[in-house]
Amino acid sequence: MLSYETILTTCTYCGCGCGILLEVLDGRIIGTLPQKDHTITQGGLCIKGWNVHQFIYDQGRLKRPLVKRDGKFTETTWEEAIEEVATKLNRIKEEYGPDSICGLTSARCTNEENYIFQKWMRAVIGTNNVDHCARL
Numbered sequence: 001m002l003s004y005e006t007i008l009t010t011c012t013y014c015g016c017g018c019g020i021l022l023e024v025l026d027g028r029i030i031g032t033l034p035q036k037d038h039t040i041t042q043g044g045l046c047i048k049g050w051n052v053h054q055f056i057y058d059q060g061r062l063k064r065p066l067v068k069r070d071g072k073f074t075e076t077t078w079e080e081a082i083e084e085v086a087t088k089l090n091r092i093k094e095e096y097g098p099d100s101i102c103g104l105t106s107a108r109c110t111n112e113e114n115y116i117f118q119k120w121m122r123a124v125i126g127t128n129n130v131d132h133c134a135r136l
């Protein structure tokens with residue numbers, strides 16, 4: 001016998017945060033429905049929201065961090081990737097100064113994540129060079 005359920009969650013495609021119900025058939029996500037009683041969006045979804053489930057099982061989806069070694073991307077652990085980024089950012093900052101670095105963030109992040117990112121760029125890196133894909 002097939003099992004079917006819906007799981008209440010939030011659309012991940014942009015920062016609006018529309019409420020959605022993911023349709024799950026036998027443990028596999030098969031569709032998206034709008035949350036009719038969502039306080040703000042009241043069941044409205046844009047075309048991206050209606051199709052948000054489609055990337056979940058996409059073969060091209062990145063699931064692990066990649067580093068470029070000898071011109072080729074290879075999988076690595078989060079610890080190694082973060083260590084490598086931190087080392088390179090520190091080297092660039094020491095050699096060329098904090099304003100040689102800029103940070104771009106994403107409309108797919110929450111307001112809180114974007115706030116933390118710009119704070120980190122200003123307080124840790126020491127630059128005001130921060131922007132967001134919604135402005136590009």
Ligand code: SF4
Pocket residue numbers: 011012013014015016017018044045046047048049050
């Ligand atoms: S349904 Fe559209 S507007 Fe709503 S969060 Fe998703 S992408 Fe953004």
